[in-house]
Amino acid sequence: MKALSRFFSTLVQKFLPDPFVFALILTIILFVCGLVFTDHGPIQMVQFWGNGFWNLLAFAMQMALVLVTGHALASSPLVSRSLTRLASIAKTPVQGVILVTLGSAIACLLNWGFGLIVGALFAKEVAKRVPGSDYRFLIACAYIGFLTWHGGLSGSVPLTAATPGNPLEKTAGLIPLTDTIFTGYNLFITIALLIALPIMTRLMMPTGKEVVEIDPQLFAKEEVAATAEAAPTEKTFATVMENSRILTYIICVLGFSYLIYYFANKGFKVDINTVNLLFFIAGLLLHGTPLSYMKAVGNAAKGTAGILIQFPFYAGIQGMMEQSGLGGMMTNAFISISTPETFPFLAFLSSGFVNFFVPSGGGHWVVQGPFIMPAAQQLGVDSGIAAMAIAYGEAWMNMAQPFWALPALAIAGLGVRDIMGYCVTTLLVSGVIFAIGLSFF
Structure with a gap:
């Protein structure tokens, strides 16, 4: 595991650009794919991109507020002391890694926005309190815990599928939570992740000269800003x-x-x-x-810049995917080789592939649902497991798509190359858990 994570970390350091540049490259790739694989011309693809460009403004504002309000809450004296006390449970770097991974995974099960922010803040506290901790790796552990979110109480696909008036109600009907979140296969996948993720991060943990401790100046600046008082007025x-x-x-x-x-x-x-x-x-x-x-x-x-500038580009990508038909083509490529037994896993893989271009749970339901759900009905596959296959694929590929890492990285003051090598390693190993849960439960 350590050798694998070292390999991917080296690879990421050399080839993974800044998240904003990554979004620009994806935009160009999808634009060219639309010209090559569909019958739409350049003008139409430009229209699809422009029509979708501002579709995530409300969502971008929501995410910016998640970061701002979560960070402000955690900086309050009471919450700050609580995180410090919880972080003090860890006495060694190994204990810190396990505590951050498990804590973040549990928090993301309760609510993804809460878990994403609190996990990163908790990782900072552990890095501050436990000598010898690798700061970059602890932040990676906090983001790795995000893998559990779509099987939890705030999973957007199962919640949307159970909501009257959702876009696929006429096609797939309403899918109650008892057929998605509260099922045996979801329970297996969730428990397996809660057990496996801390073990994985422990095995990947940097040691010796590989350890990069937190820069003391980072906390010094924050403490000065937090304690600075305005002159008496x-x-x-x-x-x-x-x-x-x-x-x-x-x-x-x-x-x-x-x-x-x-x-x-x-x-x-x-x-x-x-x-x-x-x-x-x-x-x-x-x-x-x-x-x-x-x-x-x-x-x-100060940490919202990445969210505000990148979300419109992903909205434009989603617009091209949806309106050009590329999303349906990608999904159908997997469906066409499916059987009732292999369908859930192949739907999961298609969702992971589409997530590179549409890193949004709700966006997946809109882009993939119209193709996945009717195909599931034709093959006699349970609608609940088909919906969760879409959800799991989105959560799984977040380990390779840096979109959702932005809030955590903004809090940590790190770059995407600092953590994504560890996340890609987790992607490969955790895929086995999802495959078993979807294929045998």
């Missing part, structure tokens, strides 16, 4: 409002009241908007004053 109406706990408490009561009403009427349905609202209200409450919270948000917002 005259007490005016403006400064009183900026430091008013009463104003904070009123807004927090408003926010928590809405969340109680929401869950009372819709059940425990957690999506990215409810997570963001919870992060926002909890962060504001724990910081105490509006001004203190805005300082924390200002520090956190």
Whole structure:
């Protein structure tokens, strides 16, 4: 495992460009594929790209808020102390690796946005507290835990498939969660990942001269920013409002009241908007004053650049995939060689391949669902396992597609080449678990 991860790390260092450049290259590749493999001309492909370019603006804002509100919440004194106490459980680098991997995987099962942010913040605390820890590898462990998300409570494909009015309701019908998330094969895959991921990361763990510890200046700058106080100012109406706990408490009561009403009427349905609202209200409450919270948000917002600039390009790629028919062609290439026994695994592979161009669970349901679900019905394959094959493929290929690593890397202050070699190794090994779960359970 260590030799394999070393090989992929070397390969990634040489050939994997910055995530933004990676998105530009994918855009060009897909544009050319549209010209070669479909009957659409350059003008049409440009239109498909331009029509889709801004389709992820709302989602980009949601992801930016996940990063900002999650980071601001974690920087509050109470949460910061809690993460420090939890990180202190690890006494050795080995224990730190296992703790971060398992903690991130469990958190992502509860909610992917929560797990993605808290996992990276927790990894930073462990790196800070445990001497001899490889900082880059701990952040990789936090991202590796993201593999579990689509089998958890916030999996977008199973939740969408169970929601009335979803795009495929007329084609596949509503697929209840008892046929997707709460099934034996999903339980097997989830438990197997929770057991295997910490073992994998332990075996990949750098030792000796390979270890790259955290730069002390990184934490020194953060501590200075967190403790810096503004010079005393005259007490005016403006400064009183900026430091008013009463104003904070009123807004927090408003926010928590809405969340109680929401869950009372819709059940425990957690999506990215409810997570963001919870992060926002909890962060504001724990910081105490509006001004203190805005300082924390200002520090956190510095890491959103990658999200804001890259998401439109992936939206353009998704537009070309969907409107040109390339997504359907890719999916059908796998379906055409399927049997009822091999269909779930081949659908899983097709989803992983498509994820390079459409790294979004909801996007997968739109691009692949119209082809996967009717084919499953024709072959007599259970609709639930067909939907989860799409979901698993998306989660699995995230280990090679740096799109979802952006929030974690922004928090860590690292580049994509620092972690992706370890993630690609995990991709190969974890694929066996998904294959067994889809083929034999």
